[in-house]
Amino acid sequence: MNFQSLLKVENSKFYINLAFSYAKERAEAARPGIKGNRSVVEKSKTVELAKVEAVKNSLAKNLGNIVKNFPELKQLNDFYYSLLGCYVDIRELKKSFGSINWAVKKITEFYIEYSSKIKRAQNIKSVNSYRKMFYGRAASAMRQVNKNLEFLEATRKIMRNFPSIKEGIFTVAIAGFPNAGKSTLLNKLTGAHAEIANYAFTTRSLNLGYIMEEGKRIVQLIDTPGTLNRQDKMNYIEMQAHLAMKLCAELIVFVFDATDETEKQVKLYKKIKELGKKIIIYASKTDLAELDEKVRKIKPVADAGELKKNLLEFIKK
Secondary structure, eight states: OOOTTOOOOOOHHHHHHHHHHHHHHHHHHHGGGSOTTSOHHHHHHHHHHHHHHHHHHHHHHHHHHHHHHSOOGGGSOHHHHHHHHHHSOHHHHHHHHHHHHHHHHHHHHHHHHHHHHHHHOOSHHHHHHHHHHHHHHHHHHHHHTHHHHHHHHHHHHHHTTSOOOOSSSEEEEEEOSTTSSHHHHHHHHHOOOOOOOSSTTOOOSOEEEEEEETTEEEEEEEEOOOOOSOGGGOOHHHHHHHHIIIIIOSEEEEEEETTSOHHHHHHHHHHHHTTOOEEEEEEEOTTTSOOOHHHHHTOOBOOHHHHHHHHHHHHHO
């Protein structure tokens, strides 16, 4: 799912000004069509009705597009729903959607009420007065949901940073400590070009790559940022990584770094095993250092080509 296309949510003042501006345009367009033998009051009604209809249509359309543009919560898979719940109050989000729908309903009701009054008005003063009343009540309804609009915009900004993980394809998460060689492994397996540097937490997002076969994506690999085994203190990216392993991955490749401390890596490995997923061990940087005896007993794979072969065999089984 891709959240990059979520439209920006403006504040209430923006939509009110946009609606009033559109009303002026519709009024100007309506004037040339007014027949010359009609009374001044009837001509005024035509113009003012065009204005209130334009305001109603503009506000209803823009507010409706906000709700339609967001994915329905019930359609989000477990990963995205859980990730969203880590940073947004879901109840507040539902409340905001409800408030936007309320505003559309009220503005439509105001339009029906005041357009009817304008049609029955006997003089220009009343016509203008009813149009102003409609403007005021429509604007008031918009201001009442301004906090909801601001909340939805904040939510949109969060969701735009969600990784675009595809559904319906076998998914593998590459896990391990910072700078263990996960991005290098992703590049070897898929040809992806993840950023690689010699410092901790090189990966600042979930990098994705795909193993292709006959031009078709058959394996989706997620290069997770270095996880520090601190579930109660995870930052934004680490939380994404944890949920991706827990809710998206069908298999995990754990990367043991031959040049790093063994005990902490074993501890993290055991923690990840608690997820109950199939795990394949991959040993990195074996050209720079000998693997600890504890790691050798787990019988890791040290060649990326062999690892790729094992992954494909696992899928076929």
